[in-house]
Structures are given as structure tokens and as C-alpha cells.
Amino acid sequence: MITKKDISFIQPSRNNLKYLKWSYDSIRKNAGPEPTICVADDFSNDGTWEWCQEMMSKDPNFKALRNEGPTRLGHTILYDRLINELATTPIVGIYHADMWLCPGALESVLEHIKPMTVVSLTRIEPDLHPAGPEKVLIEGAPTEPEDFNEDWFMEFFNNYLPQVKDKTTEGIFAPWFLFKEDFTSIGGHDPLYAPQSKEDSDIFNRFLLNGYKLVQTWEGAVFHLTCRGSRFNPTLTEVGKESDEWLAQNIRSTRNFIRKWGHFVKHDKFMMPVVPHKYDVEFKVTNADARTINILEPWCSRMTIDCPQEIIDEYIKLEQPNTKFDLTMRFNTSGESDIMSDIIVEFDARSLTQNSYNFIQQLSEIFDFNEFESGEYEFDIFKIKVNRVKHYENTLINL
Secondary structure, three states, rough: OOOHHHHHEEEEOOOOOOHHHHHHHHHHHHHHHOEEEEEEOOOOOOOOOHHHHHHHHHOOOOOEEEEOOOOOOOHHHHHHHHHHHHHHEEEEEEOOOEEOOOOOHHHHHHHHHEEEEEEEEEEEEOOOOOOOOOOOEEOOOOOOOOHHHHHHHHHHHHHHHHHHOOOOEEEEOOOEEEEHHHHHHOOOOHHHHHHOOOOHHHHHHHHHOOEEEEEEEEEEEEEOOOOOOOOOOOOOOOOOOOOOHHHHHHHHHHHHHHHHHHHOOOOOOOEEEOOOOOOEEEHHHHEHHHHHHHHHHHHHHHEEEOHHHHHHHHHHHHHHHHHHOOOHHHHHOOOOOOOOOEEEEEHHHOOOOOOHHHHHHHHHHHHHHHHHOEEEEEEEEEEEEEEEOOHHHHHHHHO
């Protein structure tokens, strides 16, 4: 029988000490001493590592490691280091430092957890982001630990619980828990997205494609201050204002997600991933320039273009540091494909409009909806040659 002692909380942190302390206190108060808490200090300078050392001396179920820097690793890497190096329990939970664990949360996880199942707790949050049916927003709720009133919140929570008795929906977001073996068997998070952003959507797609059941329990919950570890990190920005660091990395990670999956992140209203088929698509483009290449390159497997090689070389020089994809393999200037692409989309870059670009962004869904067979098709400015129809998304499950 699995119990709370079989669960490890996985918490990377960078200059989040006051949140870590607040989160730690809630776990110990509402889940007891049995769960393991694993913290990664990502080269903080706010006393986080000193606190971790103190806690390891006091709490036998507290473990920590430190990135000595000076380069930030980010939670994409540190989640996996904590799971692979420190967590010895059969169940692990991806958890944020700005989360306050509600009473009964782990009991709800244990009620629903089983092999090949991921259990998410419901987030109760301040109204910093638009409302959604997968979370609970409280107008004017606090965004800092020092403003959090436990008596006020518990009155709210005790009124909330009877309304969600036995309620579950299908979806996934942090905090989420699963068997460690199910995490490691597909390779964990993809370092393509380091230090952060889109690594969660990527692994959620892979969970779904690998046949995992994704369950949200509504009786198990956290109060979530919202994005205090990265997007609204107080050392970089203020509440509700995305940091420049986060914005720049989000652009890089979004482009890499598109390169890998062929589409933007997609999910239903309950945050259940939606994964269109992945196709092998070549763009054959005339009259391309540097701006066109920057816009189009992530959306295809390769490009055959007629622009000067120095333009391509300059693009690769600037973009290669942002991706683990070998960009030299994504261009062909000979006019003939080196390999026989499954699908070739041919067009003149000078004719691109916003509608044309929208079409490119929706290629996966368009191919899925129309159930194309081998042959030639035309739409708007595009000539489409389908040599074969193959799906590649299942090749992306394992790293």
C-alpha cells in the first residue's frame, strides 16, 4: 500500500527563499513529516543554499542540491536532476515554491494515483490571469506570503470542499504527481527547452501519446501565488509584469516547440493536451529573404530556397545558439531536395499575406481534417504535393 512517505516533492528554486519557506511550512503542516521534499538551488544569492543546509540538518526527509553557477540551469534541467539524483520514493510531484499545500491534498493524490496515471491538484489563485474552468480564482487574493492569511483561506477552502466532493476532470498542469518510473521511462523533460518554458507542454504531449491517464482532482488543491518563480520573479520584475528574461526565453522555447511538434501548444478548456499529427513537410520557396526565413523556418522540416547562401549562413549564425536542432540540415539551396519529402508546399514568399501565414500555422490540422492522400493540391498561394502520408508524433515520445 502506498502512503505519503512514498511521495517526493520536486522543487527547483532561484532566489525564491521566502516562497520556499512558506511552501515548506504548508507541506509539513498539512501533509506531515513523511513526504520527502527535494529542493534545487539554482545559483541563488538570497540565502537559499544556507537555508537548505540548515533544513537538511533538521529534517531527515529534506534533500537539496545546488547549481554552483554562474550559469542558470533552470527548472527544465533541475526537475530531472532532483528526480534522478535525490528522489528515492516511487512517486514524484512537480511542485512550485509559490504553492501552499491544502489539507487533504496528498490523500487525494493517493486516491487517484496508479501506474501510467498523472494526477494534478487544483490551483486556487489570485485573479492575475483570465478565468478558466480548470482553476479557481479569488478576486483580490494575496500574491505574497506575508499577505496570506491562513484563517481567511481555510474558511474559503472549507466552504469550497463540499462543492467539489469526488469531482475529477481530465487535464494536466502543475502541481502534478506520477510514478517516478513513468517519468524516467520516457526520458523526463526535454533539455531543448532549457532553462524554462514549454518543457511542461512538451512532456504533457508525450504523456498523452504514451497512453497515460491525466486526472485533475478538485478535492486536492493548492493556493498558488502564481508565477513567482519565473514569469513574475520578484528579483526580475513585479507581479503581473512578465520579466524580459522570461519573455525572451518564451520566444526561444515557442520556436523550438514548433520545430519539434509542427504546431503551437494546444489543449482543451480543462488543459487536456490536443496533439495533431506530426508531418514531414518541406517548404519550397522562391524570392525568400532573411525576414522570410526567420518567420518560416520553424514551421517545416526543411526548406528549399533560392536566396544567396550568405543570407542562410547569417541566419544560422544568429539562430543556432537558440536551438539544439542542427539548422544546417534544414536548408537546401540546390533547387532539388536531397531526400524525398513526404509533403512539399511550394509558394512565392512575395505573395505571403497574414491569411497565408495563418494557413502555414495550421498545416497539421488542415492535413488532419482533409485526410489528404497522395496527389497534388492548390490552396491560395500554395501548391501542395503529397508524396506519402505518414505520422511522426509517436517518434517524439521518448528522448
